[in-house]
Amino acid sequence: MKTLNPSKSSTGLSNIGFQIANYTILTLFMLLCIYPFYYIFIYSISGSQEAMTGITWFPKGFTLVSYSKVFEFDGILNATFISVSRTVLGTLLTTFLCSLFAYLMTIEQFPMRKFFYRFLVITLYFNAGLIPWYLLMKNLHLNDNFLLYIVPGAINVFYIILIKTYIEQLPKSLEESAKIDGAGYFTIYWKIIMPISTSILATIAVFTAVDQWNNWFDNYILVSDKNLQTLQYELYKYITQASSLSRQSGMEINRGGATAVYMTPQTVRMTITMVVTLPILCVYPFMQRYFVKGIMMGAIKG
Incomplete structure (x- = not known):
């Protein structure tokens, strides 16, 4: 019993x-x-x-x-097109350039690799401020220019660090076997590194898309052309x-x-x-399965 x-x-x-x-x-x-x-x-x-x-x-x-x-307010449809365009193009450009730069920082044969990487990290601790940024954008003739929305943020140090850490965790044998077959660095990056880095790249894409979509301050400071107004800035004016x-x-x-x-x-x-x-918000359901995995693997170095 x-x-x-x-x-x-x-x-x-x-x-x-x-x-x-x-x-x-x-x-x-x-x-x-x-x-x-x-x-x-x-x-x-x-x-x-x-x-x-x-x-x-x-x-x-x-x-x-x-x-x-x-949606009947003046300029809303054109502003929506500008915001969507800057979000899509800015996300693609930032993801591509940051991932490419991060891959270069993992190549031991790259000249002055440690110097460039340390220089990037230093920029996280220092900020020139609003006035130097404004003068720089003016001197580059980016005021009243659509490139203002996508070029200045094309390289983001935080994203580069995440992607670099992720790539360093990948098996070195993949690159070595590709080199034996005659593949160059860009071929390795495009055909091997990119496809197996979907998680971290999707995470970076979400971060960039949210930042691009919500940003209106550059429009407020440097854009006076009505045809280049973003949706966020137009709606900000309507709220006020x-x-x-x-x-x-x-x-x-x-x-x-x-x-x-x-x-x-x-x-x-x-x-x-x-x-x-x-x-x-509609972006998150499609990226959610990559998001947590990308953050964890990109933030922790094995």
């Missing part, structure tokens, strides 16, 4: 209790992270007047008028002028239909926040 072991049963109960508490805390933490974004979303699709009375879980007076009006925009939007809707619909400043802010945030 079997007898129950009190110590084992108590251990099992404590494990179950720990799991319940653990999942409960993590679920609450997840809700705390998600709810602010969810609140912005339901506010943006609610009627302006109904939303002013308060919203908790569900939208009131469902409508997409705020989104349609935001939300009160006047809400009155303007209300009058436009009133002329177009029999019933007057007014957008409050808060509705304008919530809608613009969703317009700016949602596109870049």
Whole structure:
């Protein structure tokens, strides 16, 4: 006849209790992270007047008028094209150049390899400041130039360090066998290093895309051409002028239909926040499987 072991049963109960508490805390933490974004979303699709009375879980007076009006603001479509272009081109250029430079830093035969790498690392600790950066961009004739958005950030030291560390963990036998077959350094980089470095390159691509999409300060400082305005800068101007925009939007809707619909400043802010945030959030589901692996393998040297 079997007898129950009190110590084992108590251990099992404590494990179950720990799991319940653990999942409960993590679920609450997840809700705390998600709810602010969810609140912005339901506010943006609610009627302006109904939303002013308060919203908790569900939208009131469902409508997409705020989104349609935001995309009717002057210059929004062209600014969207500029932001998408700088994000795509900037991400591709930065990922390619940083990975190529990082691979060069792993080649022992590369002249002055340690000097260049140490010089790069030093730049992480020193920053010339805003005025020298502004003067440099002006002297390079990058003001009112689309290249301003993609060239200055094409080389990022932090990304180079991550990629270099990742490449150094790859088996040296792969490069050695390729050299025996007559492959040059660029061939090795393009056909061997790049395909097996998907994880870290995808991580760098996510970082770069988020930075490019959210950046508006270079536009604010150095670009006055209306055809080169970015979406983030245009929406930043609209947010700062939300009160006047809400009155303007209300009058436009009133002329177009029999019933007057007014957008409050808060509705304008919530809608613009969703317009700016949602596109870049769509990138993460496609890159998530590479993201954690790339960060861990690129940040820890074996």
